[in-house]
Amino acid sequence: MKAVILATGTELLLGQTLNTSAHYLTGKLSSLGIEVDYHITVGDNPERVEAALHKALGCCDLLVTTGGLGPTKDDLTKELVAKVLGLGLELDPASLEQIKAFFAKRRGPMPAGNEKQAYFPRGAKILPNPIGTAPGAVIEQGGKTVVILPGPPFEMQPMFENHVRPELEKRLGRDAARMRVRVLKVFGMGESAIEEVLGDLMQRSDPGLALLAKRAEMHIRLVARSPQKDRALALLDGAEREIRSLLGDKVFARDEETMVGIVGRLLKERGLRIATAESCTGGLLGAALTREPGSSGFYLGGVVSYANAVKEGLLGVKQESLDSVGAVSEEVAREMAEGVRVRTDADLALSTTGIAGPDGATPEKPVGLVYIGLASREGVQARRFQFYGERESVRQLTVQAALDWVRRLLGPVGKENFVS
Amino acid sequence: MKAVILATGTELLLGQTLNTSAHYLTGKLSSLGIEVDYHITVGDNPERVEAALHKALGCCDLLVTTGGLGPTKDDLTKELVAKVLGLGLELDPASLEQIKAFFAKRRGPMPAGNEKQAYFPRGAKILPNPIGTAPGAVIEQGGKTVVILPGPPFEMQPMFENHVRPELEKRLGRDAARMRVRVLKVFGMGESAIEEVLGDLMQRSDPGLALLAKRAEMHIRLVARSPQKDRALALLDGAEREIRSLLGDKVFARDEETMVGIVGRLLKERGLRIATAESCTGGLLGAALTREPGSSGFYLGGVVSYANAVKEGLLGVKQESLDSVGAVSEEVAREMAEGVRVRTDADLALSTTGIAGPDGATPEKPVGLVYIGLASREGVQARRFQFYGERESVRQLTVQAALDWVRRLLGPVGKENFVS
Known part of the structure; x- marks a missing residue:
């Protein structure tokens, strides 16, 4: 499965906001074995967003968008996805109730502008947003999957974890040639020292190894590609054992562990x-x-x-x-x-x-x-x-x-x- | 002047590396008044990089690339830029000397692979890299400017500051319609409340206003476009006064203030x-x-x-x-x-x-x-x-x-x- 991530938001193109969502989603998709071919970032400009949607849908199986779900007239992601896919927009009464409840809890009426947040491309599966007023959506059409997510990371990330990941895992059951990624986290050794100790292991291609310096730790990324899950996991396990035997307890964590x-x-x-x-x-x-x-x-x-x-x-x-x-x-x-x-x-x-x-x-x-x-x-x-x-x-x-x-x-x- | 930033590097598409270069360059270009229309991120894959170069050159005046200048066969940015522009590659003897000197300082011979780092598209202005072995380049063709920069931020950023910024400022002298950006930061009011209080001001186009929700504050971004710097600043000052009179001390900071x-x-x-x-x-x-x-x-x-x-x-x-x-x-x-x-x-x-x-x-x-x-x-x-x-x-x-x-x-x- 090949994916494109499309981030919309003029703030991303003014250097005001670091595009952490593309980074987060890429990491999550990689860990599911989905290869991300492109990130595209575009401002809140309807023509450019539409062109980017066409381009993305032309070259991938999975398109994930972030941003453009707010209440203002600049927020047009759902409208443009609907247009590009030839779908109408429909009101989802449950989402409207939820948005009204959001404002009621804060003792205010829902501003009229927020009503548009309850409209979705016809046939979309709606992803609830318990934190804000912008629900997300998943749309399937012609073998392609479009996932629409809100821009703020603190709304987007729980929505991905709770709703998108399970949806993708269902689809991936059918997809054979998955990439499998494992990350080992190291503290107390620099990049060159790790390279020296790992030696020939760094040159191996299956699984392929790469080092990545983080602010307060080093990550060793292992990528195995195999149609059989068991074989890929066995390759990763073997390489992990070798790395741990060489680096000892400098390896402090794996994958999501911190x-x-x-x-x-x-x-x-x-x-x-x-x-x-x-x-x-x-x-x-x-x-x-x-x-x-x-x-x-x-x-x-x-x-x-x-x-x-x-x-x-x-x-x-x-x-x-x-x-x-x-x-x-x-x-x-x-x-x-x-x-x-x-x-x-x-x-x-x-x-x-x-x-x-x-x-x-x-x-x-x-x-x-x-x-x-x-x-x-x-x-x-x-x-x-x-x-x-x-x-x-x-x-x-x-x-x-x-x-x-x-x-x-x-x-x-x-x-x-x-x-x- | 409209710009596209193209970042290449497979590590960016595995979620391991946050694309801080696009963020850095976007902020720098915006502060020069250059509008960035797109960021595109693509792995070290020749077909996809070439497609992205075509797309970018088709819609912008300025293309800035990062990454793909290393010594390995995956590093193909200069080769592909040359191909897309129809230019040959030429050896720059001064760069070759500099790369050899880099290795001599570390008491080793230059590996053969590094020689390709001294080849550039014909007619390019070469940007020296005092930190690493990958010089950058600026190419002008048919009214478009292509800036080629290395991937590592600690090599790219000084190269931008010392060589690219002065080049761009020369070109901008001729470019009338520069964009100027101001950000006002608000605490204690939500997105909808701010929109309601600002009312018609939100619809104005010069300066244009946009709201951006951060985790613990709201940002109001003002963008003015005017050939005269003084007029643009006067427009921003006027809008800032209006916003402050409406929101009072809920506005706590401006631009870089925290x-x-x-x-x-x-x-x-x-x-x-x-x-x-x-x-x-x-x-x-x-x-x-x-x-x-x-x-x-x-x-x-x-x-x-x-x-x-x-x-x-x-x-x-x-x-x-x-x-x-x-x-x-x-x-x-x-x-x-x-x-x-x-x-x-x-x-x-x-x-x-x-x-x-x-x-x-x-x-x-x-x-x-x-x-x-x-x-x-x-x-x-x-x-x-x-x-x-x-x-x-x-x-x-x-x-x-x-x-x-x-x-x-x-x-x-x-x-x-x-x-x-």
């Missing part, structure tokens, strides 16, 4: 509660730990001790330590971690203190120098890291390194012992 | 220090306040009191309050804000407590119910908010609403008085 997801699961399995004391990350570590629902099961909270006075006042960091070795030091990282652990009665506590930059560096303490502390009921340790990159990269790498330490401590790899 | 940037500036101007006590936002508010350099000038830190025990232990929230009205309440928001303000000796303190969802709701306390507290040396207040959307939207909206309260308190609008 560092914080794994750490949360490990903490819950062991019945442990964690706390945080953050300086250079300013709350990012807590924000990461609480991003997913259920985080109250393992995260207690902590202190953002940005100013030294807060390190002393709320964490009990010693003034002598701050005066002698400074806030960015192994000693202060230890005192922060132990301070927050004791004050919250946590089983584990992480601390971060470093120079995120671009200001604040000294010859001895360059930008990217970070100390991370980890306290447990048995004792406390701190480690020194030197990260590279701009401010937000240093902060994200710090969060990732802190979580990775907990993963190694609690993970099944069992190689690390906690020694105080 | 909510947190404005709040930071206001705090610094007044010499005030702020602290935070976060429950449902889990550290996001602190992370936002510390995102930009210089935040230590106004942010002290605070407490992430995710668990009730931490609200009591580190903030002095009363157990009676937690037992009687619960953690998500006006009373607890007030106690959190005042608790952290006193403990950090801050001038101002913000607190957040709410149901981010999807779990934890009760009939009385639905998902999206959030209390925000604001304490000053004069007293403490809390406000109730009902947000809509999934977990991360509720968290982001909470951060934005908290910052917006401080903006209104300190801002030049002077409409809000702090009453305890």
Whole structure:
């Protein structure tokens, strides 16, 4: 199955909005084994959108559109898809009720403009939008599938997961030559180091391997193409085993798994509660730990001790330590971690203190120098890291390194012992 | 001048790499007043790249390509541009020398494959690449301009700034009808409400207005087209005044300004220090306040009191309050804000407590119910908010609403008085 993604929205063509939807959808379609041949991005201009729809339908089996479902007269995706496919538009009363309910909940009447959001090309399967007022749609015609999705990622993504993915999986049952993709996620090694360690494996073609640098991790992408699902999966499994034997526990996750997801699961399995004391990350570590629902099961909270006075006042960091070795030091990282652990009665506590930059560096303490502390009921340790990159990269790498330490401590790899 | 951006690279069509180059180039071209009509992304497939080149050259004055300049046989952008324009390829000896020097510096001979990086369509102006081995090129033919750039952003961006921008500015001198863009950012009003209040203004064509929903704010984009720069700016200024008079201080920022940037500036101007006590936002508010350099000038830190025990232990929230009205309440928001303000000796303190969802709701306390507290040396207040959307939207909206309260308190609008 060959796909085209068509993103509409003038904001995408003014450099105002990064087209994350095309990226998201491409990743999701690839993981389903659907090859994306093109992305096309076009402004809210009827002639150009229509031309792009013709072009896309001429060369693919699956067309996914995002955007152009709003209440204004610029929003024309459904109207133009209907025109190109030769279909009329029909009111869906259930969608209209839902849109009215959306406004009723906010104690207002539905503006007249929003009524058009309840009209769809005849015969479309309607995809409800519990978050906004723009339902999506799936249309089948002449062996082609058109999926119409809203533009805002926080509306589009749940709609894809809950409604589009199951529809596509039904269709894919019939499609033999699927591409299968697996992603292994690595922390603590750079691109060149991974290439060197993997050696000949990088040259193999089935599965083909590619490296991709993300802000705070590396991804190794494995792509297998085979008409038989079992054979493709066996190829991926074999390559994954080889990679893991070479990279060891630097491989921290696969596919949708995330560092914080794994750490949360490990903490819950062991019945442990964690706390945080953050300086250079300013709350990012807590924000990461609480991003997913259920985080109250393992995260207690902590202190953002940005100013030294807060390190002393709320964490009990010693003034002598701050005066002698400074806030960015192994000693202060230890005192922060132990301070927050004791004050919250946590089983584990992480601390971060470093120079995120671009200001604040000294010859001895360059930008990217970070100390991370980890306290447990048995004792406390701190480690020194030197990260590279701009401010937000240093902060994200710090969060990732802190979580990775907990993963190694609690993970099944069992190689690390906690020694105080 | 109308432009198309063509990005080539299979990694862009596997969802692994976000196409930041199209976003970067679009922003740069827009700021030069060049309208981008399309982005097209296509894999390293000769037929599809050739088809895309034909399509792009058929509808634009300026085509900018990224990617496909590497040493491998998949890298075919220059070859295909030459073919489509009917030009031969010619060796550029200076480029060859530069590529050889690149390898010599790394103590290795130039691999044979890299020689092709020194060939260009006949008559091209060559753009040196001091960072990598892929020079770029500018070609003019029949009134059209083709700019060929490398894929890696850290090679492409300096090449654009140093070589392409000056070339384009020369050409634009002759081009009368340049586009000028302004963005006004709004918090606290939805898309339909803004449309209703702006009324006829939305229908105007010079400047043209468009609304764009972001996760926690709305953007109003104004586009003016005029041969005279002064006239275009006057049109934008006039429309901005009208919009501000209708929306008042709901308009919080313009163009590159951000909510947190404005709040930071206001705090610094007044010499005030702020602290935070976060429950449902889990550290996001602190992370936002510390995102930009210089935040230590106004942010002290605070407490992430995710668990009730931490609200009591580190903030002095009363157990009676937690037992009687619960953690998500006006009373607890007030106690959190005042608790952290006193403990950090801050001038101002913000607190957040709410149901981010999807779990934890009760009939009385639905998902999206959030209390925000604001304490000053004069007293403490809390406000109730009902947000809509999934977990991360509720968290982001909470951060934005908290910052917006401080903006209104300190801002030049002077409409809000702090009453305890």
